[in-house]
Amino acid sequence: MNPACLFCRIIAGELPSTVVHETATTFAFRDLHPQARTHILIVPRVHFTDAVDLAKGQPELLTDITLAAGEIAEQEGLAEPGYRLVFNTGRDAGQTVFHVHMHLLGGEQLGHFGA
Numbered sequence: 157m158n159p160a161c162l163f164c165r166i167i168a169g170e171l172p173s174t175v176v177h178e179t180a181t182t183f184a185f186r187d188l189h190p191q192a193r194t195h196i197l198i199v200p201r202v203h204f205t206d207a208v209d210l211a212k213g214q215p216e217l218l219t220d221i222t223l224a225a226g227e228i229a230e231q232e233g234l235a236e237p238g239y240r241l242v243f244n245t246g247r248d249a250g251q252t253v254f255h256v257h258m259h260l261l262g263g264e265q266l267g268h269f270g271a
């Protein structure tokens with residue numbers, strides 16, 4: 157728990173969020189400013205800065221958040237139409253919260269990269 161970290165405080169229940177899924181190691185909640193009809197953030201409960209930091213420190217948690225994403229996609233009816241999983245990593249990618257989080261985006265036709 158990093159008391160200066162927004163997402164650590166959300167996970168601890170100190171700040172409110174709309175929780176959609178929880179496991180022993182993961183936590184998932186709706187994005188406050190959705191960029192698609194469905195926009196959910198999936199995080200490990202422990203604090204790592206970004207996806208590479210997580211892969212170096214506790215790689216099994218990358219699997220855990222990915223499996224959580226799959227379960228949430230089923231729960232939200234997105235498994236068949238499909239969805240997007242994204243890690244913004246660093247400033248140029250627009251990362252604003254430095255507690256690693258996987259974005260799950262879907263519920264509509266998403267624009268294709270490079271199109």
Ligand code: 5GP
Nearest residue numbers: 173185186187188189190244250251252253
């Ligand atoms: P990033 O830009 O770091 O990849 O993603 C951070 C995400 O967190 C953004 O999509 C932003 O809308 C979301 N966000 C920022 N503050 C809050 C908050 O207090 N609650 C929730 N649920 N989402 C937040």
Ligand code: ZN
Nearest residue numbers: 161164203255
């Ligand atoms: Zn944190």
